[in-house]
Amino acid sequence: MKKYLLGCLSTLLLLALTLPSHAEAPEKLVRSAYQLLDNRFRLDHGIEEVTLVVYRKPGAGPIVLVQPDGSKLYAHTSPQNVSWYDEDSFDLITITKPIPGPWQIVGSIDRRNAIEILSAIELQVTEAPKVLYQHERIKLTAQLMNHGERINSDAFYRSTELDLFLTRRTLNQPNPALNPGSADRMGKFYDNGTGLDEYPRDGVFTGEVDIRQKPGRYKLYARVSNKTFQRAAVQDIELKPLPLKANIVRIADNALRVEYTVDANVINLDTVAINLMVTGSNDFQYPLTLVEPNDKTFSMDLDFVDRTGDYRIGGWLFADDNTGREVAIEIPKERFSVIKAAPTFLSKDELGPEQSPEIVLEGDVLPASEQPESAVTEAESSTEAPSAGIPWWGWAIAGSVGLLLIVGGVVFVILRKRKKAAKTGDENDDSDDDGDIDLNRPEDR
Numbered sequence: 001m002k003k004y005l006l007g008c009l010s011t012l013l014l015l016a017l018t019l020p021s022h023a024e025a026p027e028k029l030v031r032s033a034y035q036l037l038d039n040r041f042r043l044d045h046g047i048e049e050v051t052l053v054v055y056r057k058p059g060a061g062p063i064v065l066v067q068p069d070g071s072k073l074y075a076h077t078s079p080q081n082v083s084w085y086d087e088d089s090f091d092l093i094t095i096t097k098p099i100p101g102p103w104q105i106v107g108s109i110d111r112r113n114a115i116e117i118l119s120a121i122e123l124q125v126t127e128a129p130k131v132l133y134q135h136e137r138i139k140l141t142a143q144l145m146n147h148g149e150r151i152n153s154d155a156f157y158r159s160t161e162l163d164l165f166l167t168r169r170t171l172n173q174p175n176p177a178l179n180p181g182s183a184d185r186m187g188k189f190y191d192n193g194t195g196l197d198e199y200p201r202d203g204v205f206t207g208e209v210d211i212r213q214k215p216g217r218y219k220l221y222a223r224v225s226n227k228t229f230q231r232a233a234v235q236d237i238e239l240k241p242l243p244l245k246a247n248i249v250r251i252a253d254n255a256l257r258v259e260y261t262v263d264a265n266v267i268n269l270d271t272v273a274i275n276l277m278v279t280g281s282n283d284f285q286y287p288l289t290l291v292e293p294n295d296k297t298f299s300m301d302l303d304f305v306d307r308t309g310d311y312r313i314g315g316w317l318f319a320d321d322n323t324g325r326e327v328a329i330e331i332p333k334e335r336f337s338v339i340k341a342a343p344t345f346l347s348k349d350e351l352g353p354e355q356s357p358e359i360v361l362e363g364d365v366l367p368a369s370e371q372p373e374s375a376v377t378e379a380e381s382s383t384e385a386p387s388a389g390i391p392w393w394g395w396a397i398a399g400s401v402g403l404l405l406i407v408g409g410v411v412f413v414i415l416r417k418r419k420k421a422a423k424t425g426d427e428n429d430d431s432d433d434d435g436d437i438d439l440n441r442p443e444d445r
Helices: 002-018 373-388 392-424 426-435
Strands: 040-043 049-055 064-066 082-086 090-096 101-106 115-118 121-125 131-133 137-146 161-168 185-190 204-210 216-225 230-240 244-252 255-262 273-280 284-290 297-301 309-320 326-339 358-361
Touching: 040 115, 121 216, 121 230, 137 216, 137 326, 161 204, 185 204, 244 326, 255 309, 255 326, 284 297, 284 309
Parallel strands: 131 230
Antiparallel strands: 040 101, 049 090, 049 115, 064 101, 082 090, 121 137, 137 204, 161 185, 161 216, 216 230, 244 255, 255 297, 273 284, 273 309, 309 326, 326 358
């Protein structure tokens, strides 16, 4: 019995020794999150770059980093291999080729969040199609990974943005330097839950771009950056011409038809749906949908346009290309105008039906034979106006001649009377009387 009890006790003791206790169980460490011990952490050798996210207590100033050799790093006096960005509640620090060994933080640290150490940040971008088309819109997503796991730090993404560029490749320079300019930028996106981005600061950037460059071979360049670091990813794509040709034709004096010819070598015609919108003045809008082709051409009469003004028509082409990929291509807008012919002045007996508007395409010029009759009538009336009566300057000349004739007649009459008086002696008698006047005689009162 004693031997049996001793055997049971030895078995239990052996089991107790072989089973690890809960206190001795190793703690599962997440590489990107560290609980500080005496505000210290360690960086291993071989790290090319490390990014630190250090959370501070509210109102506390930037921290101070003490390197393994005892030297200190400050927020505003950092060496060239250190990029430092501080906000109200955290410090974002990126260090290139940090010194291996124990590091120490001096400052008021928020113990609930402690510190995040990101030492292997990679950018992953969804692969774009190898072949794209002009005016095609594509949706791209990008995310930052650290040791195979997506970074989900709210503070990290607060100042991070995604830029997409399209850089032209040439025969002389098939691999251009990855330093695109602002002219090559197709879009800028943020992880803030706006636009196509589903959730704010979840580590996934989502953007939609409209490719309008000329056909050719390009490099699609995605770059994620913030105040302290950047990561980039590059893909090769080929941009092909727009697989659609638009045309607006006149089918009658006052009627138009819109036609879209689709390239059957590129697009599967059985999958085509063309959504259009005709817009004009006074908020005029008229939607159209074309789905049935007539020998590669999708067309519709624009018989609903009957008011004067400028109009534009454009929309989207939704289809599958010959590889089976779904494409969404924006159709550039076409312009046309509707004008009314000038009115013709008629008598009451000659009044006819009201003239309908005339539709004029962009660049149309009416020939002389099609000019409105009113224009001809105006021209004829302007040329016949002089023969309808005497102009004003004729009346002025006639008045001047008449005045001269009257003055000449008066002068002629006076001269004739004086000549007649001289013959009869009346003029001499008047002169004698004037000589008898006594100048010394007082004036009669």
